[in-house]
């Protein structure tokens with residue numbers, strides 16, 4: 450059975466593990482092997498826990514048979530060129546063996562619904578230019594690039610945006 454719920458601090462390690470599996474899957478041949486091989490779930494979970502203690506972060510996990518298989522992190526947009534009613538998907542990862550089964554779409558939809566309920570008018574996401582799988586996915590969800598670019602760990606990131614419909618009352 451598949452279930453979606455808000456993430457709790459107890460999910461930090463599994464979320465770190467999923468994100469590392471996702472990095473290795475998505476960034477092989479894009480990021481250096483040494484960088485990918487050095488990823489450590491305990492360290493990433495600890496960093497996540499520390500961050501959440503100090504900062505707001507909305508996060509939803511997908512569970513199958515009670516075990517997390519995907520997650521989405523989202524919050525207010527961190528870009529300097531937006532108002533405070535713009536949301537940003539900060540991370541979305543599905544375990545590689547569960548990719549292509551509708552989990553990402555459902556996680557994305559939950560974040561966008563939450564943005565809409567908060568009265569946000571736009572959602573944004575940054576993605577590595579070479580991450581074709583994710584770019585295809587965002588485009589399928591109706592996002593389009595707006596030409597903005599930035600650097601992440603020496604690699605090029607591009608920005609996608611989508612207008613959000615107001616929530617029904």
Ligand SMILES: CC(C)(COP(=O)(O)OP(=O)(O)OC[C@H]1O[C@@H](n2cnc3c(N)ncnc32)[C@H](O)[C@@H]1OP(=O)(O)O)[C@@H](O)C(=O)NCCC(=O)NCCS
Nearest residue numbers: 471475541542543548549550551552553554576583585586
């Ligand atoms: C990007 C990601 C989160 C998408 O999640 P997912 O569970 O695989 O996506 P879904 O199964 O919900 O697919 C959603 C849509 O994309 C389509 N899709 C899925 N895989 C696809 C592929 N390889 N190529 C093209 N379309 C694809 C689906 O057919 C579906 O289309 P629809 O909206 O018309 O029904 C997932 O692939 C992933 O974790 N990738 C690795 C990590 C990553 O790159 N994260 C993003 C970092 S910015």
